[in-house]
Amino acid sequence: MSDILARLKGVSRIYQKGKEKVEVLHELDLEIAEGDFIAIMGPSGSGKTTLLNLLGGLDRPTAGTVTVGGAELSSMSNSRLSRWRSTHVGFIFQFYNLLPVLTALRNVELPLLLTSFNARERVKRASIALDIVGLADRAKHYPRELSGGQEQRVAIARAIVSDPSLLLCDEPTGDLDRDTADEILRLLQVLNREHGKTIVMVTHDAQAAEYANRTLHCDKGTLEAKEAA
Amino acid sequence: MKYFRLIWSNAWRKKIRTFLTVLSVFVAFLLFALLSAIGFAFRGGVDVADAERLIIINKVSLINPLPISYMSRVAATEGVEAVTHASWFGGYYQDPRNQFGQFPVDPQSYFDMYPEFVIPEEQFEAFKRNRTGAVVGKELAESYGWKVGDRIPIQATIWSRIDGSRVWEFDLEGIFSNDDPRSSTAIMLFQYDYFEEAREFGKGTAGWYVLRVAKGADPVQVANAIDLQFANSPSETKTSTEAAFAQSFTKQFGNIALIVTLILGAVFFTLLLVSGNTMSQSVRERISELAVLKTLGFDDRTVLGVVLSESILIMLLGGLLGLGVGWAVVQGLTKQLGAFLPGIFLSPGAIAGGIGMMIGAGILAGIFPALKAMRLSIIDALARA
Numbered sequence: 001m002s003d004i005l006a007r008l009k010g011v012s013r014i015y016q017k018g019k020e021k022v023e024v025l026h027e028l029d030l031e032i033a034e035g036d037f038i039a040i041m042g043p044s045g046s047g048k049t050t051l052l053n054l055l056g057g058l059d060r061p062t063a064g065t066v067t068v069g070g071a072e073l074s075s076m077s078n079s080r081l082s083r084w085r086s087t088h089v090g091f092i093f094q095f096y097n098l099l100p101v102l103t104a105l106r107n108v109e110l111p112l113l114l115t116s117f118n119a120r121e122r123v124k125r126a127s128i129a130l131d132i133v134g135l136a137d138r139a140k141h142y143p144r145e146l147s148g149g150q151e152q153r154v155a156i157a158r159a160i161v162s163d164p165s166l167l168l169c170d171e172p173t174g175d176l177d178r179d180t181a182d183e184i185l186r187l188l189q190v191l192n193r194e195h196g197k198t199i200v201m202v203t204h205d206a207q208a209a210e211y212a213n214r215t216l217h218c219d220k221g222t223l224e225a226k227e228a229a
Numbered sequence: 230m231k232y233f234r235l236i237w238s239n240a241w242r243k244k245i246r247t248f249l250t251v252l253s254v255f256v257a258f259l260l261f262a263l264l265s266a267i268g269f270a271f272r273g274g275v276d277v278a279d280a281e282r283l284i285i286i287n288k289v290s291l292i293n294p295l296p297i298s299y300m301s302r303v304a305a306t307e308g309v310e311a312v313t314h315a316s317w318f319g320g321y322y323q324d325p326r327n328q329f330g331q332f333p334v335d336p337q338s339y340f341d342m343y344p345e346f347v348i349p350e351e352q353f354e355a356f357k358r359n360r361t362g363a364v365v366g367k368e369l370a371e372s373y374g375w376k377v378g379d380r381i382p383i384q385a386t387i388w389s390r391i392d393g394s395r396v397w398e399f400d401l402e403g404i405f406s407n408d409d410p411r412s413s414t415a416i417m418l419f420q421y422d423y424f425e426e427a428r429e430f431g432k433g434t435a436g437w438y439v440l441r442v443a444k445g446a447d448p449v450q451v452a453n454a455i456d457l458q459f460a461n462s463p464s465e466t467k468t469s470t471e472a473a474f475a476q477s478f479t480k481q482f483g484n485i486a487l488i489v490t491l492i493l494g495a496v497f498f499t500l501l502l503v504s505g506n507t508m509s510q511s512v513r514e515r516i517s518e519l520a521v522l523k524t525l526g527f528d529d530r531t532v533l534g535v536v537l538s539e540s541i542l543i544m545l546l547g548g549l550l551g552l553g554v555g556w557a558v559v560q561g562l563t564k565q566l567g568a569f570l571p572g573i574f575l576s577p578g579a580i581a582g583g584i585g586m587m588i589g590a591g592i593l594a595g596i597f598p599a600l601k602a603m604r605l606s607i608i609d610a611l612a613r614a
Contacts, residue, residue, distance in 0.1 A: 053608055056524070058524060058607050058608055059608055078528070078529065079528045079529070079530070082523070082526050082527065082528035082529075083526060083528070084526075085524065085525070085526045086525060086526025086527075087526070091524050091525070093521075093611070097517065097518070097521045097611075099235075099238075099518050099521070100242075101238035101239055101241070101242050102234075102235070102238055106234060106235075106238075110235075110522070110525055111525045111526060113231050113232060113235070114525075114526050114527065114531075119231065122231075158525075
């Protein structure tokens with residue numbers, strides 16, 4: 001049995017929309033083992049992204065606790081949470097969210113600016129990350145000079161460059177064609193199997209979910225676990 | 230420094246917009262440099278004034294002369310260490326546009342009074358020996374290409390000679406300098422004895438007196454004692470410190486400092502609006518990117534610092550360029566206008582003040598967009614992207 005990397009206990013998240021309170025997550029419990037690859041599916045507005053945000057320390061629960069790698073996120077100050085994010089978690093977005101004014105290499109280097117590594121070490125590590133995602137030869141290209149799949153690979157390199165244990169992917173293939181999506185998913189699988197990254201991936205795509213070890217269905221603020229087919 | 234590439238790249242995100250903003254900053258600081266230098270020229274005498282030197286002028290006005298007999302009476306006043314005199318000659322060289330200060334003086338006492346004027350000993354001795362001799366400042370000599378031995382004709386506008394001529398010829402016996410870059414040496418000094426002997430009218434008078442207060446003496450008491458001494462005489466005196474004299478002289482041209490301040494105030498207010506707008510637009514355009522930075526672990530302070538640094542960088546780029554070009558223009562102006570408007574100088578204080586203003590303006594222009602970036606909610610910003 002693997003160790004537990006992340007644990008959500010009795011987590012609720014209520015948003016105030018005008019005078020109305022909307023409960024997005026309701027007393028949710030979840031344990032994520034180290035090295036797991038989880039796909040979370042569900043209809044729009046079911047709380048998938050909120051769950052991801054809570055795991056990544058971007059949001060705080062209204063009730064309950066979120067613990068990742070032994071750190072209780074709900075009790076951390078904003079600045080501590082920022083520092084924690086920079087080393088413990090990598091984010092991959094649907095629309096890549098690369099900085100258009102920086103080259104691929106400089107985009108990947110960004111999380112390392114928050115470390116004490118010198119410039120040479122930062123470039124070396126960013127180059128290795130680009131090499132892992134197969135884009136070493138695109139280091140000096142700007143995002144506008146890359147295809148969608150290549151941009152997402154750069155985003156993945158940026159997510160892994162500081163060697164976090166947890167990767168959070170929000171619809172990572174949502175903007176890509178089938179073949180490119182499969183390439184990205186295979187890359188995530190490699191990161192999971194060969195590099196030991198724990199991955200939580202939100203997706204609407206049932207084929208994408210098949211790359212995960214297990215799939216959770218999120219609906220009306222609760223999770224229903226089902227083993228992947 | 231590790232954020233410099235990020236800050237630099239962000240600053241040039243919209244090249245034309247940033248270029249135009251840098252250009253407006255450049256123009257503002259070019260103007261700042263020029264006005265500071267010209268303002269310095271007008272108040273230059275105040276800045277370099279010697280606290281132990283007092284100036285005695287006619288109480289009616291500077292234009293009215295004082296009897297030369299006052300010299301010995303002033304010298305005998307308690308608390309006076311030394312005294313000299315000078316007069317306004319008001320001539321020009323060759324063309325009425327070539328105006329500069331010419332003063333008939335007593336060479337020995339004048340140079341004793343102004344030790345900051347440095348002249349080679351043999352040149353000074355030659356000046357004292359030659360009644361039609363003259364010495365000029367280095368600035369003036371360079372301006373007209375004069376060298377020792379030249380004969381310089383000066384056309385008088387006030388003082389005609391006994392023979393009715395208005396042309397006074399002088400033998401250039403020496404060139405003096407002043408190591409203080411704030412002081413002008415665009416003046417000519419010649420022998421009072423020659424002036425007194427050859428002038429058609431006004432004999433037995435001097436324009437003003439300069440005295441040095443003895444060590445330990447109170448300048449205010451000395452000034453009062455002198456003015457009291459000549460009270461109720463046909464030529465009453467007004468004695469003031471060199472700084473006060475320079476200030477009142479400058480005021481004849483209007484309140485230059487106020488004019489300069491008002492112009493610069495208007496320019497910098499406009500500059501703040503322009504650069505503030507640039508920064509606001511720039512931050513608005515990349516809300517999602519700022520949210521991504523925060524997601525990656527950039528904390529609120531770092532985001533604030535990155536945006537503020539970008540604003541300061543734009544100011545420094547345009548500002549330093551403006552000050553640099555301004556400095557070069559001032560060097561040129563010194564050569565061109567040195568004789569007409571001496572003391573044009575971009576002082577280190579003005580440069581330091583300019584750099585301070587760049588940083589201050591950068592903070593002011595960037596603070597609101599930077600605070601907006603700092604307070605950004607990651608989730609809201611990513612949801613809007």
